[in-house]
Amino acid sequence: MIVTAFFYIFAAILVASAGMVVAARNPVHAVLFLILAFFNAAGLFLIAGAEFLAMILVIVYVGAVAVLFLFVVMMLDIRFDQMREGLQRYAPIGAAVGLVLFAELVATLAGLKIAPVEAAAPAASGLTNSAELGLVIYTRYIFLFQACGIVLLVAMIGAIVLTLRERVSSRKQDIAVQHARHPADTLVMADPVAGSGMDGQILRAPGWTPALDKPAPARLETTS
Amino acid sequence: MNWTLAVPELVLVLCGLATLTIGVLGDKAKSHAGLATWLSIASLLFAGVLVLLSPSGIGLGGVFINDAFARFMKIVAIGGAILAMAVGFDSNRRAGLRHFEFPVLMVFSTAGMMVMASSANLMTLYIGLELQSFALYVLCAIDRDRLGSSEAGLKYFVLGSLASGLLLYGLSLVYGFSGSLDYAAIATALHAGAISPGLLVGMVFVVVGLVFKLSAVPFHMWTPDVYEGAPASVTAFLAGAPKVAAFALLIRVLLGPLGALAHQWQLLIEIVAVCSMVLGSLAAIAQTDIKRLMAYSSIGHMGYALMGIAAGNEAGTTATLVYLFTYVVMNAGAFACIVAMRRRGEAQTDIAALAGLGRRDPALAMGMAIFMFSMAGVPPLAGFFGKLLVFVAAVKSGLWVLAGVGIVTSVIGAFYYLRVVRVMYFDTPAEAFDARARSTSAVALVSGLATAGFVLIWAPVMAAAALAARSLLAGTVG
């Protein structure tokens, strides 16, 4: 009974928040409703006994993807009035098309029954579903798993090639160079006679250049 | 786990990774684009040889099929990719695109197409399609400092994601109502039981998703803008090989697992084909930009090629395969000529820029004329044979309307192809173009010879296409 109650709670919130994603005027609210929808979908997975999928949904979509969504949407300066202007102009056409499609869908699905369920239900083997998934993904579908990896690699190459700019002007910290520096390369211990100063000389290590990204200069030879 | 079937794909991806590594680890100050392009062409050639040698069968857990059809499609796609890469060799350098990632992305995209051609499972279909598309989205936007290129990439990406969403929805419906992801099992389930409406809805969404990738009407809206905005070398690629791969998927899905729904999808394909042919020929008339012209031209060509699928039999499939072969060849050649349209370093895409090319550069004008005549379907060029085959196949299957519309639109289409020829030969000469690169000329020469002398290679192409169609329709692997 509790499970049924929770199913309806999750399902109701899921549907309501999915509706709010579309209806919300503020894009940040829309993203937050989307996150709520993800979260409730995870709850439904949990009730269906797919605890691994539920957790992965929360970790990947809610914990990472949606954060970046929110990140971007929060920083965008979206003009709501302009958006609504376009919406009002196209709303009648969109509504008409949507209505026709919906009517078709209802007409088609009216006499619907989900066909061969028995074909899809695998025999219970006593494993947790994470173990079952692992077995299928890493053995039978290893080719597709690796292909997914290549898809992600392509996305990564794309992100780099479209956004990375090697800025010549910015000064970057090169930790290896910093660590390679030795006190003797940069410090001079001078012992000037009191009152005479250093005769206006500034002692520099040979090969000293003002740029940070140059290799560390050679050891200093004291000049007098 | 018969992994030897996928050796060409595996080798191609490994070569792509090696090229990528070389580019990343190489000297940052130099551009490795040239080296990467050579390596990529070499790996594609190698993969092509491996495809020819690859055994037939279903393997890798039943998700991957290799048969004569897959081999034919893979060879055509690889050929298209190599030609496009050769087109890009010089044009990229002149356009200031020095990314070594460019050919690498093309290699990954081609690998995706090969996976698509070999799909025996709905998951393979989707992953292959996404691998191909992701690389293309990036390639379209690769000239990131130019507004047009970014716009092309973004448009293609947004609409492509929408299409992927529709496709996925359709796939999940097909899976839910047939109980399996494997083509063979779906076909069995469909032949056995009554066809549920859910399956029909799923089939429509799958067709919509795939037709989007073909840029056939009514899912063509992105094509002209993307073709115009993307760098010419990318457009050359985009207009060729990916269409072949999308056709491979469409043919395999419609004639294989969804074969039992033939009566339902036939009408759908016919409507799409008619709309594509009509829009492709009418909208192209008003174009003044050669890349936009090519976009509408490709929409029209997709319509003709779909005619063969609509026929739904071996003759029709053979016709479509031959059509695709000729299309890829003509297309690469035409883009080689378009890439050569460069004046004082600036790429020219206006048709008017071709004025008087016949006197300025007879060889280039000759090539362009051959491709335009061929696309218009003038005998004895390659395009004629493709069109003839699909018309014959349509008529034999009783699709008179389709064949009639095809012939009328061919006549209309001839008008704008011939207009390009008129501008080249009868208008007062404009300023001369920059000197052509040898790689560009080579592509134009190869494609031109294949187009003009198609009669000579007709027999083997026809035989290979017929073998491919037979292997697909027989449903047996071998």
Place this chain on the structure above:
Amino acid sequence: MQHFFFNTDLGFTILTLAQALAVLVPLLMGVAYLTYGERKVLAAIQIRKGPNVTGPFGLMQPFADAIKMLTKETVIPADANRALFLIAPILTFALAMIAWAVIPTNNGWAVADLNVGTLYLFAISSLGVYGILIAGWASNSKYAFLGGLRSAAQMVSYEVSIGLVIVCVLLCVGSLNLNDVILAQRHVWFCIPLFPMFVVFFISALAETNRAPFDLPEGESELVAGFMVEYSSLSFGLFFLGEYANMILMSALTAILFLGGWLAPFDIAPFTWIPGPLWLIAKILCILFVFIWVRGTFPRYRYDQLMRLGWKVFLPFSLAWMVLTAGFLMATGLLPQNPGLAHTPPAIASGDTK
């Protein structure tokens, strides 16, 4: 084992609530005294006395603070997004609490003994970023927003390496259940064979809880107090409690993943006399001390250094270590066998035809 009453729906609900209370009440007390403990330890590090006026040794200080916090006026900025502004601290606090549902305090003692307990904890800790991000945005203030953005990027970055570290541990366990994770450490705690991962995990935990030296989201010297600059009274109190509860949670997670949870250090007489929950508490306290110690001794990281550490050092390192662990376990045959996996299901081989 359970009484009949507990098998009914009502009984089950009451039992679960009682279990939850049994975990949460000590936890809240712990949070209260953690604030006291932190002030005392920091004072000791800085050679001061710390709170010593309220009650004996200042032990009533947390209560004094709580009463002060509750009686202050709640100020909501005029341009703030009211609903979200108020939800954010509640969210942070609630997330820090619900994570405790799966923490085992003794063999099999957990409110919910999930078989994906590790993933549950990881999921909950990855949600923590929302409280901060929403607070930063809803405050409608530049400083708060900057703090929120920093935090979002920081927490997402370090989650990646935390995930890989957890994978390393799970490879050695062969189960996602937290109780199994502890039982797998009967012979040797994972902090010994996986020492580098232990270090990476602890440092990432510092970043994940926004503690010094990674407290850039607050950064009081540059962002005044970051995402909580506009908060006052009870809503500020909830953030405060949430942060400390998260610290205890991450310490508990470290103890469970690497220090054997409720296990005694040696499985011999004097050690086994002490009950498991006390061992767990002792381990948590040790780790909490290190949390405070680090705060007392390390200067704050610069933001680019923080990102560099996360993406360019921890990520490749933990990835490499994960591959190494998997390779080692495969090569030596030490890979834990799930009892159900002894045979390969026949379905896997099918699908191939010649």
